[in-house]
Amino acid sequence: WYADTDGDFVGDTDSTSEACLQPDGYVAISGDCDDANANNYPGNDEICDDADNDCDGVPDEDAIDASTWYMDNDGDGFGDSDVTTAACTKPEGYVSNTTDCNDDNASLNPNTVWYQDLDGDTYGSTVSTESCTQPASYVSVSGDCNDDDASFNPDTVWYQDADSDSYGTADVSTTSCTQPAGYEL
Secondary structure, rough: OOEOOOOOOOEEEEEEEEOOOOOOOEEEEEEOOOOOOOOOOOOOOOOOOOOOOOOOOOOOOOOOOEEEEEEOOOOOOEEEEEEEEEEEEOOOOOEOOOOOOOOOOOOOOOOOOEOOOOOOOEHHHHHEEEOOOOOEEOOOOOOOOOOOOOOOOOOEEEEEOOOOOOEEEEEEEEOOOOOOOOEOO
C-alpha cells in the first residue's frame, strides 16, 4: 500500500506499508509526484499554477486554463488574430488583443492617426481620427496651414522679390505655409 497524505487516491512510491487490508491513508496506486498537494498526480489536467499537476516533469504545459495570445510581429502592441498560441504567461512577441490591421507594418494599427485634408494637397488639418485604414479625405501628415486652399501648405514655394515688384525670382526660394517677408508666389 502507498501513503496518500493529500487524499488524491494516488500514493507516494517511497512511502509504503505491507498489509492484507488497506490501512487508513493508504491506496493501491502509486506514482504521486507531490503527495502534499491533491492537485498533482499522474493523469491530472494541467492548470496555470507553476506546478506539475500531471506529474510528467513539466509544469503548466497544455494547461486547460491557459490564455490565448496573439502574435505581434511588428511590435506595435496589437495582435494578429490568425497567429495564436496558448500559454499561462505572455510569450515574447505576443499580446492579448486581436486588433492589428496589418501585423507587418507598425504604423498601421487601430491607433493610427489620420488628418482631414479637404483641399487635397496631401497635408491634413487639425481635425483627426484614428483608424486601421485611411478614410476618404484623410492623410497621414498634418500641418496644413489652410485646408481650404491647396496653394498654401508646408511645401508652398515662395520666391524672393528683391525689387518689390510682386514677382519673385527663381534663383532664391524657400518653402513655407505663410508668405515670408520679401517673397512672392
